[in-house]
Amino acid sequence: MLFNEADLVVHHTPGDTPYLLVVFGPAGYGHTATHDYFGKVVSEKKRIETIGFAAKVDNWYMTPELDDAFEVIQPILQRFDKVIVVGMSMGAHTAIKQARRLKAHAVLAMSPKFSLDPEECNVPQQYLDKNFKPHMRGMGIKPEDDSERIIVAWDPMDSTDEEHAQLILAALPSASPVRMFYARHGVCESIAGADFMKEIIDSLRRVVS
Structure with missing residues (x-):
């Protein structure tokens, strides 16, 4: 464990890969962070040499602790x-x-939200009730967040994820869409398995602009 504070934990798994994997996990796992x-x-x-970010609090990693980490x-x-x-x-x-900030060679964003700010987009009430805080206003994905190697994966049949994915793709012209039908929100489950995941991560290393 590299970092352990009120909102955030950062882990390190040594490995022998020629690249570093940085992972940001989903909400709902504060009890295992x-x-x-x-x-x-x-x-x-x-x-796989990995830095793993785990949230104790489901605040979309929008905490001053992120700078310290x-x-x-x-x-x-x-x-x-x-x-x-x-x-x-x-x-x-x-x-x-x-x-x-991480100088990422490639990014795989699975089922991302464009924002939780109701002034920026439609947000399901559950997120407004449980997660959204005043300091998160204006958190939407913006053109300045663009990178040539961002891959957005989502299930278009999930209406919320479809709406948010389209907003992200509009904001990030260089992003590549990967539509995973019938995967629902948990698209990671469709690519589960150590061998398959390793192949995907290795392929991201080979991505060129």
Whole structure:
């Protein structure tokens, strides 16, 4: 464990990959944040060098602690020429937002929300009740978040995810869409399995602009 504060935990899994994987996990796993992160089993089994961000609080990683955590991980980041960023749901928004800061070679954002700010888009009431806070206003994905290697994966049959994906693609002209029909919100389950996930992550390393 590299970092452990009130909102955020950051883990490190050593590996032997020529790239660094940075993962931002989904909401709903605060109870496991101190000992687990999204994709940890895959990283350990496949020896993928990984920094795993896990949220104790489902605040879309919009906490001042994120700046402190980034300072802590700098020595590891500096060891790698290629950084692959993967985010799921809540973490997918962060993966896009922090891609430039991480100097990401490629980003896989699975089922991302464009924003939770009701002034920017339609937001299901459950997110407004449980997650949205005043300091999150204006959190929407913006053109300045664009990168040539952002891949957005979602199920178009999920009406909320479809609406938010289209807003993201409109804001990020260079982003590549991957439509995963019948996957529902949990698109990560459609690509589950250590071998398959490792192949996908390796392919992201080979992505060129």
